[in-house]
Amino acid sequence: MTPLLSVQGITKLYGSHIGCADVSFELYPGEVMGIVGESGSGKSTLLNCMAGHLKPDAGAVVFDTRADGPRDTVTMSEPERRMLSRTDWAFVHQHARDGLRMGVSAGGNVGERLMAVGDRHYGNIRDKATDWLERVEIDASRVDDRPTTFSGGMQQRLQIARNLVTGPRLVFMDEPTGGLDVSVQARLLDLLRGLVRDMGLSAIIVTHDLAVVRLLADRLMVMKSGRVVEAGLTDQVLDDPQHAYSQLLVSSVLQV
Amino acid sequence: MIELKDVSKTFTLHNQGSAVIEVINDVSFAVASGECIALTGNSGAGKSTLMRMIYGNYLTQSGEIRIGDVDLVQAQPREVIALRRDVLGYVSQFLRVVPRVPTLDVVAEPLRAVGVSAEDAQVRAKELLSQLNIPERLWSLSPTTFSGGEQQRVNIARGFAHTYPAMLLDEPTASLDAANREVVLSLIEDAKARGAAIIGIFHDEAARDRVCDREIDVSRFTRGLAA
């Protein structure tokens, strides 16, 4: 089986400061991987390098493209990479307003990716947008409302709908539940789990919330000071952490 | 079906003076299809630890743990995930679910994961929940608010939804009343009858005697180690 994503020796330096160093792993279709670590551990830098938002100083991010098989997305041309990021890739930002067009209706937000890949039939676009709003549990009657009138949880779900409408194969998520109420988080997690299963999505989730990765991620990477200190099955890393830092991280979580 | 060869495990507590604790030493045994064996030994003997190692939840330092044709000790995470999805079931003592997910969906999920249609999975889930005497009015609610006994039964229903060829049961009859205990034991007997290899921890001796073919005393692998 070909990995969907093969990350090879990704290094990003900010001057003499290490963003992330020599990170390698493979992600297979349908897998969800969590990346945890405290603020400044390099997990967001790594995510942005993988998603093409930052150019790594070294390493390759090889994605199994539909048309041409495995390709290094770091060295591919910008138009190709941008095309990937609006077809096969999706990026869910921590703050919905970074990932939404706040001045555009919910339907327009969801429809944008469809129009970006050439859909030119208003009725079809609107039907698909409405269908997706319902899939993320937003009432279809809100299709013409702007996200500014939505709650935080609804905005986040709208962002997810907007990302998934073109049927991507890989979703990058940066703290997708950060800043939401606990009860809203739970609903979002449930929704994400269902979507991942039903669409066969692969996902990489960056978070500092160990409860989120336990529920969503099959695999886990623990990062500290820009390096991966431990990786493995999520429940194994959380229940039987091997590295000193992982042990500290796990034992620092307050039990409820 | 399940085979352990020279399996050992240590815990290294980096944040507590790097204490190294050997918990399991040199375990070897095998469980055939249709066989149920019980892990026995006093509290703290390492029964749950061994069980978690066989599920891949705890990392095994040396030896071989073969489930079907996969060696869990060497397997890649994705192989373990596939194994858990298709082959290896685990009924733990605690229910761990996403809050707000209805009980029915919690039970149906393992079936959905192996590609059973939503409708068929629901039918099977309803069957198990009524068999385990979970009142129908609770099915649409999240089990997170249920009593301990109810949670335990939901957990069992979930564990038995898919017909795994290998199963691990951690105290499946604990905190159950006589009627529900009977249901669980018959579920185990049915699983054996269809050829599942089962490893269980039972404090309930009568239950153990009824469903288990052999006993393995874990304390003989841990004697003098963790104490």
Place this chain on the structure above:
Amino acid sequence: MTESAYNFAYLDEQTKRMIRRAILKGLAIPGYQVPFASREMPMPYGWGTGGVQVSAAVLTPEDRFKVIDQGADDTTNAVSIRTFFERTAQVATTTKTAQASVIQTRHRIPEEKLSEGQILVYQVPIPEPLRFLEPRESETRKMHALEEYGLMHVKLYEDISRHGHIATSYAYPVKVEGRYVMDPSPIPKFDNPKLGDMAAIQLFGAGREQRIYALPPYTDVVSLDFEDHPFEASKADHPCALCGAEHSYLDEVITDDAGGRMFVCSDTDFCEARQAAGHTGKDAA
């Protein structure tokens, strides 16, 4: 100071060369916004400084110059720009579309078909059609470069979802030669079909934004739309009250405080020519 103290057409020769280079580049890449070093002009931004600089760069002493504002030759803006070039370039001027070699316009394309050899210069307030959806200039430039125009349709989608039809009635975005999406300046969408396949050269100047773009003669220009909401060149559903024209773009003129109004051709030259030829509308004096 006498008018002859100015260089021909106000701008110095170096500046005109710089602008001509931008124009040539624009003609070579139809619809592409070419940056240029816009100069301070003796009029405020928004009064046509971009169009004036383009006109200054293309005018020759032999040209006959016409200026229209919203189709009319006799509004303040048109009169002052016409006078400006009469004084600084001593060029002949006219109000007759057919007789002009260079026509500077704000918000209209003349009704009368233009011919080869003519140049139409548009005054452009905001050259970037993607601006209101994507405020970052760095990003919109990249979108043009990579032909990522899905966002343009989002704007039209929003129109339909809000109004039931594409309500954008001016500055209606077009695609040029199947490549660049272009803002045709705030002309009514009624004029959009005239942009394409036009015999005259069309030049667009945005002074404040420092951009020039162009359509060479006979360029393919398509107004964006949806399959199920095709582009429609709409106008007020009346004939001209003065000349009776059925197919010209009309201005609505309020005539009293009691709700009285009339619809008249916005292209004054076109209307006058028709009236002179004996056509009359219902309110013709």
